Amino acid sequence: MNAPAALVWFKRDLRLRDHAPLAEAGRFERALALFVIEPEWLGSPECDARHVRFLLDALAPLRDGLAARGLPLLVRIGSAVEVLTELRREFAFTHLLSHEETGPGWSYTRDRAVAAWCRAEGVVWQEFAQTGVVRRLRSRAGWAGRWAQRMSAPEAVLPGGFAAPPGMAPSPLPTLRDLGLHGIDARVPPAGERVAWAMLESFLAGRGRDYRHALSSPVTAAEGCSRLSEHLAFGTISMRCVHQATEAVIRSTPDRTLAHALRGFAGRLRWHCHFMQKLEDEPAIEFRNFSRACDGLREDAFDRERFEAWCEGRTGFPMVDACMRQLRATGWINFRMRAMLVSFAAYHLWLHWREPGLFLAGQFLDFEPGIHWSQMQMQSGTTGINTLRIYSPAKQARDHDPTGEYVRRWVPEIGTPAYPKPIVDEREALAFARERLFGLRGTAQAKREADAIQAKHGSRRSGLPPSGMRVRRTKRPPVGQGELF
Incomplete structure (x- = not known):
């Protein structure tokens, strides 16, 4: 019998810090990392070349950071099951490690196919939560408390190094042209984990001081909002890290105006997951x-x-x-x-x-x-x-x-x-x-x-523990990704 070996499947979690599948992979004798560029995504009506450009820009520093720790990142183009089947001929992994994903219809169908493939092949697929979304939730009662508990838990700790199988090297990244994509009509901002953390730190250090007022106007929002939404969407920073860093500043800053602004931001982090939970519970x-x-x-x-x-x-x-x-x-x-x-x-x-x-x-x-x-x-x-x-x-x-x-x-x-x-x-x-x-x-x-x-x-507020987030609020409309960030 082959010794246990892990394949870390990256999806919308393009980071090293607070990455539970990577932490788990450190327990295995051999490990590899994989990102699959799927035709189903590229051909979906919601995918645009700007998304692919941002993704590729985030993959480059991730690949380098993993390589420095001895873990090659393989980047393959194809349907997930086909890629996994081919890769298993090269690397007999016994465990597939990934984060849960609450995605559109094509990824939901993909995950069901991967689950069936794993059962047929005898591969153990371990999925880890990375947001406050609860898989197979039976009731919204107590959801807010579960969110707070998950966000307050310690970060997943990255191992010092990995043992990769011999002969495996990090993959070169394709270009947009390689993927059949040519023009980008929009400006694409810098991507990657370091960029995400710099964005968070500048917001917490004072850029967010006028957040509650600045977020409503298109004239002021570009600077006054956190601008973390694309980084959370692609997972170059974790929701837990954003929550904990925000709460730390709320507790420690002597600047009462900044603390008040950040309480507003912190409250909206829960709304982010609240809306995602709706699609998780009812994909239709x-x-x-x-x-x-x-x-x-x-x-x-x-x-x-x-x-x-x-x-x-x-x-x-x-x-x-x-x-x-x-x-x-x-x-x-x-x-x-x-x-x-x-x-x-x-x-x-x-x-x-x-x-x-x-x-x-x-x-x-x-x-x-x-x-x-x-x-x-x-x-x-x-x-x-x-x-x-x-x-x-x-x-x-x-x-x-x-x-x-x-x-x-x-x-x-x-x-x-x-x-x-x-x-x-x-x-x-x-x-x-x-x-x-x-x-x-x-x-x-x-x-x-x-x-x-x-x-x-419907939203439930019961179960939230006292924290910087628990402040008296006037009634306000629910918010979404743009106003949130």
């Missing part, structure tokens, strides 16, 4: 309405011309167009403006959330499926339980771009004949949307479904 929400009473509400009324105008930032509503153009150019925008974009698509343009959601997933460098699809439905009014929030683009401009600086930057042709007229009459569009949605919510079916959805997915 990526494809269908939370509330089935909403089925047929918008699906048959989809207007392709309106959708394309929204995607291109030429709706004739300046704040909407400015936000879309910033997003397309940079891959990031703050949460309030994300919510406004989705609200506008859902209520003003009466578009079903699925196609706008796929488009935005490709634009967001920090695309996190659990947060994304929950928020798409929340801002579209199809969860059945959340308050209907219809954003006024004009009010958002008055509140968050009072001088017009932001709009002029991203829509330089405003005020000229080149800028289009509004593609819908706002008053008529919103009157129609309100009539349809408020009428629907009053039906017996919608009320029954709302009770069931709240019981399964």
